[in-house]
Amino acid sequence: DTxxxxxxxxxxxxxxxxxxxxxxxxxGHRAMYWYKQKAKKPPELMFVYSYExxxxxxxxxxxxxxxxxxxxxxxxxxHALQPEDSALYLCASSQxxxxxxxxxxxxxxxxxxxx
Amino acid sequence: xxSVGLHLPTLSVxxxxxSIINCAYSNSASDYFIWYKQESGxxxxxxxxxxxxxxxxxxxxxxxxxxKTVKHxxxxxxxxxxGDSAVYFCAENLNKLVFGAGTILRVKS
Numbered sequence: 001d002t003x004x005x006x007x008x009x010x011x012x013x014x015x016x017x018x019x020x021x022x023x024x025x026x027x028g029h030r031a032m033y034w035y036k037q038k039a040k041k042p043p044e045l046m047f048v049y050s051y052e053x054x055x056x057x058x059x060x061x062x063x064x065x066x067x068x069x070x071x072x073x074x075x076x077x078x079h080a081l082q083p084e085d086s087a088l089y090l091c092a093s094s095q096x097x098x099x100x101x102x103x104x105x106x107x108x109x110x111x112x113x114x115x
Numbered sequence: 116x117x118s119v120g121l122h123l124p125t126l127s128v129x130x131x132x133x134s135i136i137n138c139a140y141s142n143s144a145s146d147y148f149i150w151y152k153q154e155s156g157x158x159x160x161x162x163x164x165x166x167x168x169x170x171x172x173x174x175x176x177x178x179x180x181x182x183k184t185v186k187h188x189x190x191x192x193x194x195x196x197x198g199d200s201a202v203y204f205c206a207e208n209l210n211k212l213v214f215g216a217g218t219i220l221r222v223k224s
Contacts, residue, residue: 092158
């Protein structure tokens with residue numbers, strides 16, 4: 001299995017809702033990442049997990065809460081989001097955080113719309 | 116290429132021609148660079164990478180050139196095909212992967 005799987009593919013949520021994005025990989029990768037991508041912009045790093053521990057938080061607002069239950073799973077819990085948080089949320093993984101061949105493997109993303 | 120306002124730079128090429136996509140990176144200490152291709156509705160897909168101790172690397176139909184003196188990276192695609200149409204991002208690694216602005220490649224048949 002050489003894929004990163006993200007669910008759901010599309011999500012519409014109200015500003016008072018609580019929802020979660022899920023990401024799964026079975027490549028034995030020990031580093032996992034959340035990126036946010038707005039239309040016509042490059043992906044922007046949000047969080048980095050290394051060996052199930054949070055190692056980078058790029059000053060992301062607390063309404064985004066990441067969780068890494070085990071080495072294969074990464075969640076992003078969403079609460080009280082704003083319309084400007086609407087974006088494509090990408091999950092990625094890599095063998096570990098050291099520089100390595102092949103870069104990161106990305107999932108297809110969750111298209112989030114906040115109404 | 117650099118983004119201008121809300122618009123990504125666009126490169127239009129005829130099918131069969133060679134394409135050259137350029138990227139200026141920001142940090143002279145970056146030691147690893149990657150080119151990604153992103154098609155509509157998909158996540159970025161790895162194309163080719165290069166370490167900072169190299170200045171050229173070739174793959175199948177693609178070549179990456181690195182000029183550290185001017186912090187410039189380019190991606191050359193030989194015999195461009197309609198399936199190459201996508202947004203192309205360079206990314207530099209310095210403890211974390213940071214993406215450049217991106218370039219839209221349109222292939223005319």
